[in-house]
Amino acid sequence: MASLIACPHCGPRPKEEFTVRGDAGINRPAPDAGKDAWYAYVYLRDNPRGRHKEHWHHTSGCRRWLVVERDTMTHAVYSAVDAAVTGETV
Amino acid sequence: MADFSLLHRAALAGAKSGSFGPTQADGGITLEALPEGHVLQVLASPDAGDLAASIASVSDGSVYAVRAVGPGQWFVVGDAGLSASEFAKTQAALSGRASIADQTHGRIRIGISGAGGEAVLAKGTAVDMHPDQFPVGRSTMTLIGHITAMITRTAADRFEILVLRGFAESLWDELIEMGLEFGVDARTAP
Ligand SMILES: [Zn+2]
Numbered sequence: 001m002a003s004l005i006a007c008p009h010c011g012p013r014p015k016e017e018f019t020v021r022g023d024a025g026i027n028r029p030a031p032d033a034g035k036d037a038w039y040a041y042v043y044l045r046d047n048p049r050g051r052h053k054e055h056w057h058h059t060s061g062c063r064r065w066l067v068v069e070r071d072t073m074t075h076a077v078y079s080a081v082d083a084a085v086t087g088e089t090v
Numbered sequence: 091m092a093d094f095s096l097l098h099r100a101a102l103a104g105a106k107s108g109s110f111g112p113t114q115a116d117g118g119i120t121l122e123a124l125p126e127g128h129v130l131q132v133l134a135s136p137d138a139g140d141l142a143a144s145i146a147s148v149s150d151g152s153v154y155a156v157r158a159v160g161p162g163q164w165f166v167v168g169d170a171g172l173s174a175s176e177f178a179k180t181q182a183a184l185s186g187r188a189s190i191a192d193q194t195h196g197r198i199r200i201g202i203s204g205a206g207g208e209a210v211l212a213k214g215t216a217v218d219m220h221p222d223q224f225p226v227g228r229s230t231m232t233l234i235g236h237i238t239a240m241i242t243r244t245a246a247d248r249f250e251i252l253v254l255r256g257f258a259e260s261l262w263d264e265l266i267e268m269g270l271e272f273g274v275d276a277r278t279a280p
Contacts, residue, residue: 004216009160010230011223014216017233060238061231062160082161 006080009062021055024067024083049073055083100126100278101198101258107278111270118273119210121265122201124250127169129193130180134162138187148180148190154244157229157252162188165229165240165252167199198258202265203248206272211241211249213268221246237261 004012023045029037049072056068065083070076102123111118130148134141141162149155150168157165171194172180181190202210208219214234218224221243229242239261240252253261266274 010232011217013232017216058160060233062163063231064160 003075005056005058005066005068005077007058007061007064007066008080008082008085009064010058013058013061017058017060019057019059021057021065024053024055051078056080098126101255102200102262102278105259105262105276105278106266107276110266110274110276112273114273116205118275119202119204119206119269121262121269121274121276122203123262123278124199124201125169126171126194126198128167128172128177129197129199129252130166130172130177131191131193132164132166132184132188133191134188135186136162138162141184141188144184144187148183154227154229154242154250157240157242159229159231159240165193165197166190167252196255197252198255200251200253200258200262200265201248202251202269203245204272205247206269207247207249210265210269210272214264215241217241234261235264237264 003015005015005018006012026041029041051069052072053067053069056066058064058066066080067083067086068080069078071078100123105123132141132145132148145156145164145166149166150170152168155166155168157167159165172192177190177192184190211234212219215232217230217232224230224243226243226245229240231238231240233239234241234251237253237257237260239254239257242250242252244250251261251265262276266276
């Protein structure tokens with residue numbers, strides 16, 4: 001497992017301090033985007049093998065949302081940046 | 091204004107106290123329930139800029155009164171209680187730039203001192219407690235076992251822990267247990 005996440009605010013911390021929200025690449029559709037777009041947004045997820053960007057919340061630390069890029073196969077962590085810095089909406 | 095006055099009960103008044111483990115020549119570990127004076131949570135507005143100096147001005151001026159939690163978030167702690175008008179004054183001082191929530195009722199400070207303090211905390215948290223990595227004056231929010239708490243180093247061999255009131259006694263018991271090898275003097279009365 002990706003045991004240590006290098007929080008940009010707190011330094012390296014064990015995964016137990018975090019809550020994973022999932023895929024960081026999904027954008028909320030417009031309110032009138034239609035049933036299919038909303039169904040996909042709410043329910044459909046890829047199950048990628050390899051590099052993947054996810055939202056992680058540093059629940060037991062600074063309580064900031066981060067975008068963590070990790071490898072789903074090797075669990076190597078490539079980066080962890082504050083979600084506000086990357087312009088993500090959380 | 092409250093219709094009746096609330097009765098303040100210290101969170102750790104009924105917790106274990108006394109000596110635990112072997113008596114050590116160096117005095118071992120001392121745990122102290124610190125005064126439940128005030129704990130203020132400060133949250134900066136998104137466009138507030140650098141608030142460091144302003145936040146120090148609403149503290150009681152003691153050295154480690156202001157403790158950074160994360161970007162734009164601080165705790166301000168002190169031994170003396172704040173009256174409603176004093177609290178209103180702190181809110182006014184940062185008005186428009188930060189909001190202040192009174193957390194005095196919600197968070198408890200525990201002091202842990204002695205040469206083994208660093209080793210005791212290292213049993214519970216993954217934060218590197220070595221002075222090079224966690225020098226005097228540093229604060230951080232982390233897990234101690236399964237309990238979220240803030241650790242502040244106030245001297246080479248002295249720390250303060252800020253923990254949610256409802257978890258304070260559990261953490262207190264765990265600190266006694268983790269400190270057993272060093273000998274623990276647990277003092278619940280501030
Ligand atoms: Zn963090």
